[in-house]
Amino acid sequence: MTSGIHHITAITRKIQANVDFYVGFLGLRLVKRTAGFEDADQLHLIYGGATGVPGTLLTFLSWEDGSPGRVGTGQAAEIALSIAPESIGFWLTRALTHNIQTTGPAQEFGEPVLRLKDPDGTIVKLVGETGVQPADPWPASGIAAADAVLRIRGATIFSEKPEDTAAFLARHFGFRPIAVANGIRRLAGDAADIIDIRDASGFWTSAPGTGTIDHIAFRAVDRAAVERAGAVLQAEGAGDINMHDRTYFYSLYVREPGGTLIEYASDGPGMLIDEPPETLGTRLFVPAHLQADPADVRARLPQFSLPGEERMTERDLPFIHRVHRPDNADGSALVLLHGTGGNETTLLPFGARVAPNSTLVSLRGRSNDEGYPRFFRRLTMTTFDQAEIVSEAEALVAFITEANAAYGLDPARTVFLGYSNGANMLGATMQLHPGVIRNAVLLRGMNALEAPQEVDLTGTNVLMVTGQSDPYGPHAAEIEKRLSGAGANVENRTLPAGHDIGLPDVDLARAFMEKVVK
Template sequence: MVSGIHHITAITRKIQANVDFYVGFLGLRLVKRTAGYEDADQLHLLYGDAAASPGSLITFLAWEDGSPGRVGLGQPAEIALAIKPEAIGFWLTRALTQNIATSGPAQEFGEPVLRLKDPDGIIVKLVGEADVDGPAPHVTKDIAAADAIQRIRGATIFSEKPAETAAFIADHFGYRTVAAANGITRLAGESADVLDIRDASGFWTSAPGTGTIDHIALRAPDRSAVEALAARLSTEGAGETNMHDRKYFYSLYAREPGGALLEYATDGPGMTVDEPLEALGEKLFVPRHFRADPEDVRARLPQFSLPGEERMTERDLPFIHRVHRSETPDGTAVVLLHGTGGNEASLLPFGTKLAPNAVLLSPRGRSLDEGYPRFFRRLTAVTFDQKDIAGEAEAFAAFMEGANAAYGLDPDRTLFVGYSNGANMIGAIMLLHPGIIRNAVLLRGMNVLETVPEADLSGANVLMVTGQSDPYRAYAGELEAHLKAAGASVENRLLAAGHDIGPADLEVARAYRERILG
C-alpha cells in the first residue's frame, strides 16, 4: 500500500443526471449503492474503475432537497481524473457531441487538461498523464481501454493558509511538495496522484450544499494506522477527530488547518466484501446500525436507471413528487398522500407492501405548518384554512391531470391512499372536484370543509379506516356522511388503534384494493 487518494466524496441534487454523467458519459462503473451512514434515507452512490480500486472511487451523497453550496475557503474545489495524453482528443469530441460544457485543452503543470462541469456544477478535470496505467480501467461499448479513465489524478483544495495546509498533509499523509506555480502548491503521493493547494486568500468562505465536494479521503494501510493517526492528532491538539467503521473501509475524519475535511481510509476490506466483483453496484446496502427494514429504506430512497435501462423521467408538475416503479408493473397505480410532518417518501414503504407491482406516485404537500409539509393549513386542531383547501385542491386536480398523462396512469385503475392530513385532502378533493379520485383509502380521515358543495360521486369507492382510540374519531362520521350523500360507496372499518397507522391498516387496505381493482 502506498500513500495517495482513496476516494473523493461530493454532494448531488440531480441523481439521475449524476448517474448519466459519471456512468454514461465518463464511463465509470457504479460499484456500490448504499443508504447513508448518518441518514438511512440518504442515497450514497460510489463510482470507480472495473474493480472498485482504491484511488479510483468518486462518491456522491444525494441531497434532493439540498440548497446549492458555495465553493470557497476551506474546501476541495476540483476533481481530476487521469487519462492517457493521447485520449484528450477522444474526450473533447465526446464532450462536444454529447453537449457537455467544456473548456480547454490547456496546460497545467505540463499536462494537457480538459475541464468539464458535472450536472451540479462540480469541476471535473480530465488530465493527460504520461505513462499512466490504472489498475482496472472500466471499458464500455463506446469507450475503449486506451481512452478510458485510469484513476483519480488529484484534487484541488482552496486554503487561506496554504503553507499550513500543505505541511499538515505532508506530515500526516505521506505527501511531498513537487511543484509550485500561479498560487498553487502541488503535493504528490507515492501512488503518483496529486493535491493542489491553491492560495485562496481573500476568497469568500465555503458553504456546504449540493454541487460541492464534501471531503477527500487519503489511503491508510490498515486500521492500526488510522488509530495511530487519531492518537497523534489528539496529542498535537489538531482539533476534533472521529473514527468510523464504514464496512468497506475503516476511517477517521479530521480538518486540516485551512478547514477542508479530510478522511483517512483503509484499502480493506474493500467493495467486494458483500458482493462479487461481477455484481458490484447491483444491490442496496443498508447499514445495520439503523436496525431498519431494508425494503422500507429501499422504498424511500429515490430510484434511478443506469444508461440503457428503461426509465421513467419525472416531470415538472405543480407538486414535488416521487415516482416509484415496479420491475413487474401490473397496470395499476397508487397515489400516496402523507400526513403532517411527512413528505413524498414517508408512505412509500406502505405503498410497496400494499401494491408491490403498482406504479406509486407520492406528492409532497405544499403548505407548511411550523415548518412541516401539509396539503393545507390548519387554524386549530379541528378548523382549517378554507381558501387554502380550495386553492390546493384545484392545484392537485391539475397535478393529477398532468401526472396521468405523464406517467400513463389509468384513473379507473388508480387507488388514492391518504393518511391524516393526506386523507382529509383526498376527501376534500373528491367533494370539490368529482371524478378526479375514483378509488380511495382514507386512513384517519375527517371532514375539513365548512361548506360542502353538491357533488356526484356515483361509482366512487371509498374505504375509511378509523382508530378506536383516535382523538379525531368523532369527526370521521361527518366525512363518511358527505361522501355517501354524494353517491359514493363507502365502507368504514374501526381498528383497535389510535391515530398512528400500522400493520392492521395495511391488511385491510390491501384486501380492499384487491377487491376493487383485482
C-alpha cells in the same frame, strides 16, 4: 507512511442524471450501491474501475431534490481525473456531442486540462497525464481503452489558510509540496496523486448541499494505520475525530485547519468483500448497524437505471415526488400523500406493503407549517387555510393529470391513499374536483373544507380508517357525511388505535385496493 487518494465523495440532487454522467458519459463502473451508513434513507453510489480499487473511487450521496450547496472556503471544489494527453480531443468531442458544458483545454502545471460540469454543477477536470497506466481498467461502452479514464488525478481545496492546510496534509497524510503557481500550492502523494490548495482568502464560505464535494479520503494501509493516525491527531488537538467501520474500509474523519473535511480510509477489506467481480454493484447493501428493514429501505430509496437498461424518467411535475416501480408491476398505481412532518419518502414502505405490485407515486406537500411539509396550512388544531386548500387542490389535480400521461397511470386502476393532512387533502379535492379521484383511502382523516359543495361523487369508492382513541377521530364523521351524501361509496372502519397507523391499516387498505382495482 504511504500516501494517495482513496476516494472523493460529493452530493447529488438527481441520481439518474448522476448515473448517466459518471457511468454513461465518463465510462466508470458502478461498483457499489448502498444505503447511507449514517442514514438508511440516503442512497450512496460508488463508481470506480473494474474491481473498485482505491484511487479510482468517486462516491455520491443522494440528496434527492435537495437544496443546492455553495462552493466556497473550507471545501474541496474540483475533482481531477487522469486521461492520456492525446485523449483530450476525444473528450472534447464527446462532451460537445453529449451537450456537456466545457472549458478549455488549458495548461495547468504543464498538463492539458479540460474542465467539465456534471449535472449538479460539480467541476470535473480531465487531466492529460503522461506515462500513466490504468489503475483498474474497465471496458466502458463507446470508449476505447486508450481514451478511458485512468484513475483519480487529484482534487482542489479552497482554503483561507493555505499554508496551514498544506502543512497539515503533509504532516498527517504524506502529501509533499512540489510547485506553486497562480495562487495554488500543489502537493503530491506517493502515487503521484495531487492536491491543489487554492488561496481563497476573502472568498465566501462554503455551504453543504447538492453540487458540492463533501470530503476527500486519503489512503491508509490498514485499520491499524488509521488508528495510529487518530491517536496522533488527538494528541495534536486537531479537533473532533470520528472513526467508523464502513464495511469496505475503516476510516476516520477530521477537518484540516482551513475547514475541509478529510477522511483517512484503509485500503481493505475492499469492494469485493460481499460481491464477486462479475456482479459488482448490482445489489443494494444495507448496513446492519442501522437495523433497518431492507424492504423498507429499498422502497424509500430513489430508483435509477444503468445505461442500456429500461428506465422510467421522473418528470418535472407541480409537486416534488418519488416514483417506485416494482419489477413485477401489474399496471395498477397507488398515489401517496403524507401527513404533517412527512415527505415524499415517508409512506413508500407502507405503500409497498399495501400494493407490492403497484407503481407507487408519493408526493411532498408544498406548504410549510412550522417548518414541516404539509399540503395546506393549519390555523388551529381543527381549522385550516381555506384559500390554500382551494389552490393546492387545483395543483393536485394538475399533478394527477400530468402524472397519468407521464407515467402511464390508469385512473380506473389508481388508488389515492392519504394519511392525516394528506387524507384531508384528498377529501377536499374530491369535493372540489369530483371524478378526478375515483378510489381513495383516508387514514385518520377529517373534513378540512368549510364550505359545502354541490357535487356528484357517484362511482367514487372511499375507505376511511379511524383510530378509536385518535383525538381527531370525532371529526371524521363530517367528511364521511359529505362524501356519502354526494353519492360516494364510503366504508368507515374503526381500529383500536390512536392517530398513528400500522399493520392493521395496511391490511384494510390492501383489501380495499384488491376490491376496487381489477
